Each structure stands twice: as structure tokens, then as C-alpha cells.
Amino acid sequence: MLSYAIVFASALLCCALALNTWRLIVGPSAPDRIIAVDTMYINSIALIILLGLYQGSESYYESALLIALLGFVSTAAFCKYLLRGDIIE
Amino acid sequence: MSGLVELIVSLFLVLGAIVMLIGSIGLAKFPDFFTRLHAPTKASTLGVGCILIASMIYFSFDLGHLTLKELLISVFLLITAPIAAHMLAKAGLHYKVKLKDNTQNQVLSQRAYQHQSPKDDE
Numbered sequence: 001m002l003s004y005a006i007v008f009a010s011a012l013l014c015c016a017l018a019l020n021t022w023r024l025i026v027g028p029s030a031p032d033r034i035i036a037v038d039t040m041y042i043n044s045i046a047l048i049i050l051l052g053l054y055q056g057s058e059s060y061y062e063s064a065l066l067i068a069l070l071g072f073v074s075t076a077a078f079c080k081y082l083l084r085g086d087i088i089e
Numbered sequence: 090m091s092g093l094v095e096l097i098v099s100l101f102l103v104l105g106a107i108v109m110l111i112g113s114i115g116l117a118k119f120p121d122f123f124t125r126l127h128a129p130t131k132a133s134t135l136g137v138g139c140i141l142i143a144s145m146i147y148f149s150f151d152l153g154h155l156t157l158k159e160l161l162i163s164v165f166l167l168i169t170a171p172i173a174a175h176m177l178a179k180a181g182l183h184y185k186v187k188l189k190d191n192t193q194n195q196v197l198s199q200r201a202y203q204h205q206s207p208k209d210d211e
Contacts, residue, residue: 001092002147005099009106009140016113023117023125031122031181038173039116039129043109045162046140050102053144056151061158068162072169079176083183 006054013047034078041071094150098143105139108132122186123178130174138163179205 017040024036045064052060080086115128141159148156182205188198 002095002099005102009102012106012110016110019113019117029122029181029184029186031177031184031186032125034177034180035116035126035129038177039113039133042129042133042137042166042170043113045166046105046109046137049140049144049159053098053102053147058148058152058156058158061162065162065165068165068169072165072173075173076176079173079180082180083176 003054006050010047010050013043013050016043017047030082034075034082037078038071038075041067041074045071091150094146098147101139101143101146105136105143107136108139109136112136121189121192122181123188126174126177126181130170134166134170137166182206 020036020040020043024033024040027033027036045067048060048064048067052058052064109132112129112132115132116125119125119128141163145156145159148159182201185202188195192198
């Protein structure tokens with residue numbers, strides 16, 4: 001039952017990633033594209049945790065943590081770039 | 090792995106995936122920037138929290154001792170998601186994104202735009 005649940009959840013998350021990619025391509029303004037990237041990294045954290053559950057190994061946790069850290073930093077940098085026109089002043 | 094634990098883990102996984110899909114549908118379908126900002130920042134936090142809880146329960150029963158490492162990602166996302174949403178909202182105000190036409194009190198949004206970047210008003 002657990003393997004079916006993992007496959008079902010991965011399918012739903014892949015649909016979510018496809019919708020985010022659509023918004024990333026279409027998005028009328030630059031902040032829309034930043035939201036799309038922000039949502040994509042959160043979805044990919046969940047997808048990596050699902051891969052770790054599927055293979056039964058705990059070592060995928062570190063990569064998920066790394067994506068969480070770098071995703072937040074990149075979102076902050078993009079927002080600073082839009083606000084100031086520069087990242088490091 | 091007993092059947093009850095498997096059932097609970099599957100339930101959390103499916104619930105989290107459904108919530109995250111709802112957040113992404115909101116991101117794709119809502120009409121303007123600020124409504125689009127609203128959907129994924131809340132839904133994704135809840136969804137990824139459910140999936141991390143499922144992973145915590147699974148590995149706690151699989152390894153035989155309590156593992157709380159996933160709680161770290163959960164707490165980190167819980168702290169940083171509102172900060173990212175706030176910075177995105179400020180960037181949207183600075184960028185003067187277009188609102189939906191039938192938004193009420195559009196005067197207030199013009200005032201907020203001017204307050205955010207007062208140099209280039211005319």
C-alpha cells in the first residue's frame with residue numbers, strides 16, 4: 001500500500017511541477033516568475049523526500065535541507081535585485 | 090512494519106501531495122499577482138510539512154529509534170516562507186504589477202505604490 005501511495009503522491013507532485021513550469025514560462029511580470037521558482041523548489045524538496053522513502057534510505061535528507069537553504073537565499077537575492085537593481089551594494 | 094503505521098504514512102503522503110497540488114493550481118489559475126502570491130506560500134508549507142511528518146514516522150519505525158531530523162527542514166520552511174512572501178510582496182509593490190480590473194479600492198493600491206517608491210511619482 002505504501003508503494004502505491006508513494007507513486008500516487010509523486011504523480012500529483014509532478015503535475016504540480018508542470019503547473020509551476022507553465023507559470024514560469026507564461027508569467028506576465030518578473031515577480032510572478034520568482035513565485036514560480038519559489039514554489040518549484042518547495043515541491044522538489046517534497047519529491048526528494050518521496051524518493052528517499054521509496055528507496056528506504058535516509059541520506060536524501062541532507063540534499064533536501066541543502067535545497068531548502070539555497071532556495072530561500074536565491075529568492076531573497078532575486079527580490080533584492082528587483083527592489084534595488086543590485087544584489088550586493 | 091505493521092499495517093497501521095503503513096496506513097498512517099500513506100495517508101499523510103497523499104494528503105500532503107494533494108495540498109501541494111492545490112497550491113500549484115492556485116498559482117496557475119489566480120488572476121493577478123497578489124492573489125497568486127497567496128496560494129502557494131501557505132499551501133506548500135502545509136503540504137511539505139505533511140510529507141516530512143510521514144517521512145519522520147516511517148523512518149522512526151523502520152530504524153527502531155526516534156528520528157527528528159526532518160523537523161529541521163520543517164522548522165526552516167516555517168520560518169522562511171513568510172519572509173520570502175513579504176519580500177516578494179515588496180518587490181511586487183515596487184514593480185507596480187497590474188491588479189485585476191474589478192479590485193475594490195484601487196486608490197489605496199496607488200497610494201501604496203507611491204509609498205514604496207516615492208521618487209518617480211508625477
